[in-house]
Amino acid sequence: MNGAGPTPQAAKSDQVIADDLVKRFGDFVAVDHVSFRIARGEIMGFLGPNGAGKSTIIRTLCGLLRPSSGRAIVGGIDVARDPEAVRQRIGYMSQKFSLYRDLTVEENLRFFGGIYNVPRIELRERMRFAIDMAGLAGREQALVGTLAGGWLQRLALGCAVLHRPPILFLDEPTSGVEPASRRRFWDLIHSLASEGVTVLVSTHYMEEAEYCHHIALINHGRLIATGSPAELKRTAIGGDLLLLECDAPGATLEALQDAPDVRDCSVFGDALHVLVGNAEKSLTELPELLAAKGLRPRHVAQIPPTLEDVFVQLIAADGAAQRAAA
Amino acid sequence: MRIRRLQAIALKELLQIWRDPRSLMIALLMPFTQMFLLGYGVTLDLKHIPICTFDREASQNSQALLKHFEASSYFTISRNIRSYPDLVDAIDRSDCKVAIVIPPDFSERLNDTGRSTVQAILDATDDNTANIAFGYAIAVVSGYSNDVALDTLDRQGAQFQQIQPMTVQSRVWFNEDLESRNFIIPGVVAVIMALVGAQLTSLTISREWERGTMELLVSTPVTPSEVMVGKLAPYLLLGWIDAAFCLVLATFWFGVPFRGTVFTLFATTTLFLIVVLGIGYLLSVLIRSQIGASQIAMLLTMLPTTLLSGYVFPIDQMPTVIQDITYLVYSRYYVTIIKAIFLKGAGIPALALPILFLLVYAAAVMTLAARAFRKSLD
Numbered sequence: 001m002n003g004a005g006p007t008p009q010a011a012k013s014d015q016v017i018a019d020d021l022v023k024r025f026g027d028f029v030a031v032d033h034v035s036f037r038i039a040r041g042e043i044m045g046f047l048g049p050n051g052a053g054k055s056t057i058i059r060t061l062c063g064l065l066r067p068s069s070g071r072a073i074v075g076g077i078d079v080a081r082d083p084e085a086v087r088q089r090i091g092y093m094s095q096k097f098s099l100y101r102d103l104t105v106e107e108n109l110r111f112f113g114g115i116y117n118v119p120r121i122e123l124r125e126r127m128r129f130a131i132d133m134a135g136l137a138g139r140e141q142a143l144v145g146t147l148a149g150g151w152l153q154r155l156a157l158g159c160a161v162l163h164r165p166p167i168l169f170l171d172e173p174t175s176g177v178e179p180a181s182r183r184r185f186w187d188l189i190h191s192l193a194s195e196g197v198t199v200l201v202s203t204h205y206m207e208e209a210e211y212c213h214h215i216a217l218i219n220h221g222r223l224i225a226t227g228s229p230a231e232l233k234r235t236a237i238g239g240d241l242l243l244l245e246c247d248a249p250g251a252t253l254e255a256l257q258d259a260p261d262v263r264d265c266s267v268f269g270d271a272l273h274v275l276v277g278n279a280e281k282s283l284t285e286l287p288e289l290l291a292a293k294g295l296r297p298r299h300v301a302q303i304p305p306t307l308e309d310v311f312v313q314l315i316a317a318d319g320a321a322q323r324a325a326a
Numbered sequence: 327m328r329i330r331r332l333q334a335i336a337l338k339e340l341l342q343i344w345r346d347p348r349s350l351m352i353a354l355l356m357p358f359t360q361m362f363l364l365g366y367g368v369t370l371d372l373k374h375i376p377i378c379t380f381d382r383e384a385s386q387n388s389q390a391l392l393k394h395f396e397a398s399s400y401f402t403i404s405r406n407i408r409s410y411p412d413l414v415d416a417i418d419r420s421d422c423k424v425a426i427v428i429p430p431d432f433s434e435r436l437n438d439t440g441r442s443t444v445q446a447i448l449d450a451t452d453d454n455t456a457n458i459a460f461g462y463a464i465a466v467v468s469g470y471s472n473d474v475a476l477d478t479l480d481r482q483g484a485q486f487q488q489i490q491p492m493t494v495q496s497r498v499w500f501n502e503d504l505e506s507r508n509f510i511i512p513g514v515v516a517v518i519m520a521l522v523g524a525q526l527t528s529l530t531i532s533r534e535w536e537r538g539t540m541e542l543l544v545s546t547p548v549t550p551s552e553v554m555v556g557k558l559a560p561y562l563l564l565g566w567i568d569a570a571f572c573l574v575l576a577t578f579w580f581g582v583p584f585r586g587t588v589f590t591l592f593a594t595t596t597l598f599l600i601v602v603l604g605i606g607y608l609l610s611v612l613i614r615s616q617i618g619a620s621q622i623a624m625l626l627t628m629l630p631t632t633l634l635s636g637y638v639f640p641i642d643q644m645p646t647v648i649q650d651i652t653y654l655v656y657s658r659y660y661v662t663i664i665k666a667i668f669l670k671g672a673g674i675p676a677l678a679l680p681i682l683f684l685l686v687y688a689a690a691v692m693t694l695a696a697r698a699f700r701k702s703l704d
Contacts, residue, residue, distance in 0.1 A: 062545050064703045083701070087547040098542035102345045103338065114334025115546045159542075 013040045015167050015198035016061060021070035023056050023221075030056040032221040033070070038200060038214070040166075043193050045212030046202035047311060053221035054202040055095055058171050061200070062092050075167055088116070091160030095171040095202075097152055099159060101145030105136050108144055108159060116163035123162075130158030133188060150181030157188060161197075168192065170201040174208065186211045206308040215307075217314055224318050225310075233305050237313050239263055240279035241305045242286070244272040246297040255293050259286065264313060273309060327552055335548070335556025339530065343560060352525050353564045354571075357518045361575050364514040365507070375459045376404040378422040380413050382430040387474075391444065394470045395426065400462040413447070423449050424459050436474070500669040511582045512668040513637025515572040516661045519595065520631040521624070522568055523602030524609070526561045528623035531610035531699065544701040551696045558603050565599040566592065576668070585671030594667070594677065597684045598660040602627065604691035611698045631657040659683045 016038040023031035030053045038044045046054040059065045061072050063083030072079040075089040099108045109130055113123040131137055134154035139147070144155065153173055160168060170189070174182040186208065193199055193213075201212070209215050210229050217225040217232075225236045246252045249267050256265045256274060261282055264275040276282040279302040287300055305313075343349045377395060381388050395401050404422050407413050413425050427445040429435075436442040446463050450456040501508045534540040543553070569592065576582045606623050613619040633639065634648070635657035641649055652658050659680035666672035674681065 059703060064541070064545060064701075066702065066704055084547050084549075087545060090545070092542065092545040094538070094541045094545070096538045096541065098538045098540075100338065100342070100539055101537070102342055107338070107341060111334050111338045112546070114330050114337075115543075115548050117328060117330050117547075 014038065015040050015042075015075055016044075016200060017071075017073040018057065018061065019071040019073070021057065021060060021072060022068045023053075023060055023065060024068045030221050031060065031067075034218075034221070034223050035070075036216055036223060036226060038198055040198050041193055041196045042214060043189060043199045043201065043212045045209045045215045046200065046218055047204070047206075047209050047215055047307075048202075048218035049315065050204065052218045054218055055171050056221075057218070058092075058169050058200065058202060062090060062169055063087060088163075089165055089167055091163070091165040091168045093153075093156050093160050093168075093170045093173050095175070097156060099144055099152070099156055102143065104141050104143055105131065105134075105147075105155060106140040108155070109162060112159045112162050118163050126162055126164075130155075130162055134158045135184075149177045150184070153177050153181070153185060154188070157185070161192065166197060168197055168199045168201075170199065172202050172204065174203065174205065182208065206306070206311060209307050209311075217311065219315055219318050220322065222318075225314055229307055232310050233307060237275065237305050237310050238317075239275045239277050240282070241303055241309055242274040242276060242279060242282060243268075243299075243301050243303045244274055244286070244297050245270065245299040246272065246290075246295065248295060252290065252295050252297065255290060255295055256286070259289055261285070264316065266312065273303075275309075275313060327549065327555065331548055331552045332556045332559070335553060336559040339557050340560040340563075342533075343564070349526060349529065352522060353568065356522050356525075357568045357571050358575075360518045360521070361511075361514060361572060364517065365511055365575075365580055372455060372458050372462075373399060374402040375400055375424060375455070375462070376422045377401045377424040377426060378405045378407050378413060378416045379403055380407045380410075380425060380427045383428055383432045385433045387433040387436060388428040390473075391428065391467070391470050392426070394466050395463075398462070398466050400459075401466070417447065417449050420449070423455060424463060426463070440478075507580060508582050508669060509665060510638060511576045511580050512664045513635070513661050515569070515576060516598075516635065516657055516664050517631050517637055518572060519565065519569065519598060519660070520602050520627045520635075520657045523561070523565055523599055524606035524623040524627045525620060526564065527558065527603045527606030528610050528619040529616050530557050530561075530607060532614050532616040532619045535614040536616055541703065544703065548701075550699040550701065553699060554607060554692075554696050558600075558607060561603050562596065562599055565595070565603065569595045569599075582668060584668055586667030587671075587673070590673055590677075591664070591667050593674065594660070594663045594681060594684070597681065597688055598656070598663075600688045601656050601684060601691055604688065604695050608691060608695040608698055611695065627657075630655040634658065635661045637661045653683075656684065656687045659687075 014037045018034055018036050021031055021034045022029070032053075034057060036044070046057070048054050056065065060067050061074055061079065063079045063086050066080065074086045077085050077089070079086050100111070103111065106127065109127045110123070113127065118126060131140060134151060134157070136151060136155060139151075144152065147155070157170070157173065160170075174185055177185065182205070189199055189201065190211070203209060212229065214226065214228055215232060216223050225232060227236065244252065249270060249272055252272060253265055253267060256262050256272070261277045262274055263277065266273050274282070274286070283300060283302065287297060290297060343353070379392050379395070381392060392403070396403055401424070405416055407416060407425070413427070416422050417425060425447040427447065429443070429445070432442050432444070444467060446460065448456045448460055531540075534543060573584065573588070573591065577584045605626070606619075609623050609626070610619045613622060631637070634641075634652045634655045636652070637657075641652050641658070644652070662680045663677050666677060670676075
């Protein structure tokens, strides 16, 4: 072991390792040579459009799908070799709600406590914790089918962490949940991570990606960018972003289509986000160019890109690259 | 296999059954309705067969013969006919199954030659009934014939006691009254256990797939055999309740004798339940839809069990090929067992062979079922 590459210490702390993972369904490649690592206590967010392969990667890591090639190592165990040992160490929330709706809150928790063989003496206390965490105190006897979305998701999380798994896989845990509940849910994820739980969570809410330590952007089964939200915003977009406020966004958009150095342009409310190669240069050039066409923007300024800007830009660039390759 | 997980699954399943009216209806109502439908609907006893009489002589002798028919509980005289066309008409309208025609020279020939004949015309559209009715008719006529013979000898002053012909003294065992119900009802119990058993478990795995709960279940460390045993246990309990229910109805309501021990009945029923519950479970694993699995379960249990188990239709009277096929019908062994327990009071040793067959079946079904369930979404 030398100093180059990941130190043994760092490698040991990697709780989830995907190594050149491929999953095919017939001719369709759902996961296309994906590799990444998640360190202990880290929250990794999977971001990508529907059908990008996020769920397939998560299911493969849980041992629910067999990889066509490549390796998945979870908690230091090869998933293909010993899926049962992996299953004892993970908690999983599937995309579709999958607790028993015809059982009560308490019955569901008791069931999963039994399945994971949680010692009976501890189970009572852990169920208490899960119920408090989900904010379901007083509703222990309610049939799960009668509960609203936010509660369901938190209860599902409660069931997933009942056996204190060191690793959590959460597949779109907050889809269809109102914003306030989502916020609470993320607070829970953060408190679990701060206790050392490794979390892999997929989402299609941009603002949720900001809560993650790391983000992996996934499109068409491929990992197209990884990094912390700050890193991605700084580098992944590959240019500077300008905010352009104007009275006629439609006409301005058209005018900017073939302006020099403008790579992309999109409407955000009554303003435009314009991606350029060099902000300083464009800040002086663009107003002149628009003035020549009789358009006068009210305000032009460089802004830091949001994750959504990065996301839209990378997906579009990836799509263009795919088309070029084809 | 961990007891803790088995308990968790069994309890969960029990709660789900309890809260699902459909499962409960199948489990508790079906035995009741089937028992009454089949118990009352299926009978092989022929009594009060309608007959028509065409007495062309109208003498004391001919009337005496017809009196014998009237007195027999097997026949009821529905019409007295005066012409052949009427007779044909009566048979065409199904007014009677049998027509008895007494010739105009009945007494004359009897007196002259000591022999005479009567004609029986049978409606053989249902050949089984016709055969049985014919047998009864012969019995009635020979009864009368005996009377005539004894009467004649008496008049000749002979000591008829000395020339009593040989007779068979029959003793009917196990079903002394020859009531077909006594042998049908235990068979009905077998049919009910087969139907209900496979129906119940056919829903258990497909329900998890349809409701999306399977995805989470397979992500846990639970093993396929734990799922199977845990899920079958509550249904075995229901099966026992059904068996008790059937036993009470059969003995107290239908008055079928129960000569065996409750232990033998429950031990063999448990074995049979393991087979049928296992088949339902296997179907549920293979066919991931509740409707599909329950339809196939119905088809696979209903037809072989009603037709080929020997519960009503005797296996020895089937063509050889079909007889060979019946060895594959697991219900066949249970029908044999349950009839022997009810009517003969047979114990385990006497039933060793059919029990062995059921054991083989149970082992095969359990092995297949445990292997068929894979913890994978592929």
